[in-house]
Amino acid sequence: MSNVTNTASRSGALRFALTMILALVVSVSLTQISSAAHTPPVNGIVVGVETDDAGALIRFAVADSSGTIHTFTIFNGTEYGLENQAGDRWVSMQEEDPSEAARRLRDHRERFAPITVTSENGTAFSVVEREEGKLETNLGYLFAVFAITWALFFVYVLYLGRKQRVLQHEIARLEGLSGK
Amino acid sequence: MNKILDLLDPLLILSATFMGVALYLIFIWVPTETNQGAVQRILYFHVPVAWGSMLGIFVVSGSSFMYLLKKNEKWDRLAVASAEVGLIFGGIMLLSGMIWARPVWAVWWTGEAKLTTALILFFIYVAYLMFRAYFPPGAQRQRLAAIIGVIGAIDTPIIYFAANLWSQAHPPLITGPAADSDSALGSDLGTVLLISTLAFSFVFIFMVQARYKIRKSEDDVVELKRSSSASAMTGVN
Numbered sequence: 001m002s003n004v005t006n007t008a009s010r011s012g013a014l015r016f017a018l019t020m021i022l023a024l025v026v027s028v029s030l031t032q033i034s035s036a037a038h039t040p041p042v043n044g045i046v047v048g049v050e051t052d053d054a055g056a057l058i059r060f061a062v063a064d065s066s067g068t069i070h071t072f073t074i075f076n077g078t079e080y081g082l083e084n085q086a087g088d089r090w091v092s093m094q095e096e097d098p099s100e101a102a103r104r105l106r107d108h109r110e111r112f113a114p115i116t117v118t119s120e121n122g123t124a125f126s127v128v129e130r131e132e133g134k135l136e137t138n139l140g141y142l143f144a145v146f147a148i149t150w151a152l153f154f155v156y157v158l159y160l161g162r163k164q165r166v167l168q169h170e171i172a173r174l175e176g177l178s179g180k
Numbered sequence: 181m182n183k184i185l186d187l188l189d190p191l192l193i194l195s196a197t198f199m200g201v202a203l204y205l206i207f208i209w210v211p212t213e214t215n216q217g218a219v220q221r222i223l224y225f226h227v228p229v230a231w232g233s234m235l236g237i238f239v240v241s242g243s244s245f246m247y248l249l250k251k252n253e254k255w256d257r258l259a260v261a262s263a264e265v266g267l268i269f270g271g272i273m274l275l276s277g278m279i280w281a282r283p284v285w286a287v288w289w290t291g292e293a294k295l296t297t298a299l300i301l302f303f304i305y306v307a308y309l310m311f312r313a314y315f316p317p318g319a320q321r322q323r324l325a326a327i328i329g330v331i332g333a334i335d336t337p338i339i340y341f342a343a344n345l346w347s348q349a350h351p352p353l354i355t356g357p358a359a360d361s362d363s364a365l366g367s368d369l370g371t372v373l374l375i376s377t378l379a380f381s382f383v384f385i386f387m388v389q390a391r392y393k394i395r396k397s398e399d400d401v402v403e404l405k406r407s408s409s410a411s412a413m414t415g416v417n
Contacts, residue, residue, distance in 0.1 A: 045286050063286040112285040138219045138283045145222045145276045149229070153383065156268055160390050167397040174404035178411060 041118045042070045043130055046109040049102055056098030060105050060124075062117055065138065072117055072124040080104065081128040085111060089129070101127075191386045198379035205372045213369070219283050224372055226276040228380035229269045233301060234336045235384060236266020240308065241333030244326035253399065256322050259329050260312065261391035265384060267305040274302055297339040304332040 047069060048061035061071045076095040082104045083089045094101060105127070108115060114130040186192070206224045213220035239262035247255035277295065278288045289295065308328050315321040 047286070065283040065286060067286060112287075112290070114284070138217060141219050141279050141283055142221050145225050145279050148275050148279075149225055149272050152268055152272055153387075156265075156387065157390070160387075160394055163394055164397070167394065167401060170401050171397065171404065174401065174408055178404065178408045 039118075039120055041116050043114060043116050044070070045112050045114050046105050049105045049109060051099070051102045054099065055102060057094065057102035057105065060127075062115065070117070070119075071122065072119055072127075073122055074098075074101075075123055078124050079126040079128075081126070082108065082115070083113075083129050189386075191382065191389060195379065195382035195386045198375065198382055202372070202376040202379040205375055210368055210372045216284060219280055222276055222280040224376045226273060226280060227373060228377040229276065230273040230298070231377055232269035232380050232384045233266050233273050233298075233305075234339065235381070236262050236269055236388075237301060237304065237329075237333050237336055239388070240266065240329040244329030247322065247326045248330075256326070257392050257395040257399070258388070259326065260309075260395055261388045263305055263308050263312075263329070264391055265387040267302070267309060268387075269380075269384065270298075270302040270305055273298060294339065297335060301332075301335050301339060304328075304335060308332060 042062055042064055044062040044064035046060060047063045048059075048071075049057065050059040052058055057074055059071060059073050061069050063069050074094050076093070078094040078101075079091075080093070080101055081089060081091050084104075084107065090100070090104060092100065105115075107113075116126075116128050116130045117124050118126045202224070206221055210221070210224075212218060240259045243255040243258040243262065246252070247259065277298070281290070282288055308325060311328060312321065312325050315324065
C-alpha cells in the first residue's frame with residue numbers, strides 16, 4: 001500500500017515538474033516572439049549626444065534606471081516632443097531642425113530630465129518627454145531608504161542608552177566615593 | 181539621572197504616534213505618483229530629514245550664539261546635542277537623496293549646487309564635532325566651537341535657495357516661502373509631507389532631548405570627579 005502511494009506521489013510530482021518546465025518554455029518563447037515583434041520603449045536620461053560638423057544630431061545615448069546605456073541613431077523621420085525647463089514643448093522632426101534636436105537633448109542631459117524613446121533596431125522613431133510613469137516600481141530603493149533611516153535611528157538610540165548606563169554607573173561610584 | 185528611554189515620555193509617545201500615522205500615509209494611503217512611481221515616496225523621508233538637518237544647524241547656531249552671550253553651560257550642551265542629531269539627519273538626507281537619484285537620474289551623485297551645499301552642511305557638522313572631540317577641554321574649546329556653530333548656519337539658506345538660484349538638476353522647491361506654486365505638491369501629497377515632517381521633527385526633538393540629558397550627566401561626572409579629587413586633596417593636607 002505504501003509503495004503504491006509512493007509511486008503515485010512520485011508520478012504526480014513528475015507530472016507537476018514537467019508541466020512547470022513546459023509552462024516555462026512556452027512563456028520564454030512567447031516573450032521572445034513578443035520582443036521580436038515590438039521593441040519596448042526606453043525610459044531614461046540622456047548621457048551622450050553626437051553631432052556632425054554642422055551641429056545636426058547624429059546619435060544619442062540614454063541610460064535607463066538599471067544603468068544600461070542604449071545608443072540610438074537618427075533618421076529624417078525621427079519625431080521629437082521635448083520640453084524646456086519652463087515647460088514649453090517643442091514638437092518637430094529630425095529633417096526640419098536637426099541642430100535644435102541636438103540642443104534640446106543636451107539641455108535634457110544637463111538637467112537630468114528623463115525622456116522616452118521608441119525605436120526599432122537601434123533607430124529612434126520618437127523622442128519625447130517622459131509623460132507616463134514608465135519607471136519600474138523600484139521598491140528596492142524605497143526599502144533601502146526606509147531600512148537605512150531606521151537602522152541609523154535605532155543604532156543612535158542604542159548608543160545613547162549604552163552611554164547612559166555607563167554614566168549612571170560612574171555617577172553612583174563617584175557619589176559612593178564622596179560619601180553622598 | 182533620568183532614563184532617556186522612558187516609554188511613558190510624552191515626547192516619545194508623540195513621536196511614535198505621528199510616525200505611525202506618517203508611515204501609514206506614506207506606504208498605504210497616498211497614491212503613487214505617476215511620473216516617478218514608487219521611488220517618489222522617498223521624498224516623504226528625504227524632505228523631512230533634510231528639514232531636520234537644517235533645523236539642527238540652526239539650533240547649533242542659535243544656542244552657540246546664546247552661549248557666547250550668556251556663558252551658560254546649558255546652551256553649549258544644547259549645541260552639542262543638536263549637532264550630533266543633525267549629523268545623523270544630514271547623513272540620512274544625503275543617503276536618501278543618492279538612493280532616489282540612482283533610478284531617476286541614473287547616477288548616484290552629481291556635483292550640482294544643492295547637492296554640493298548639502299554635502300558642505302554634513303562636513304560642517306563633522307568639523308564641529310571633530311573639533312569638540314580633539315581640542316583640549318575648557319572654555320576656549322567651547323568658545324571656538326560656538327563660533328564654528330554660528331558660522332556653520334550660513335550654509336542653510338544657501339541650501340534652501342540653491343535649487344532656485346542655480347536651476348540645475350535638483351527638483352525645484354516644493355515647500356517654504358520660496359516654493360514655486362507650479363511645482364508645489366498636490367493636496368494629498370502635501371498633507372503626507374506635512375505629517376511626515378512633523379513626525380521627523382518630533383523624533384529630532386526627542387533625540388536632542390535625550391542627548392542633552394546625557395551631556396548633562398557627562399558634565400556631572402566631571403564635576404563629581406573634580407569635587408572628589410578636591411576633597412581628597414583636603415584630606416591629605
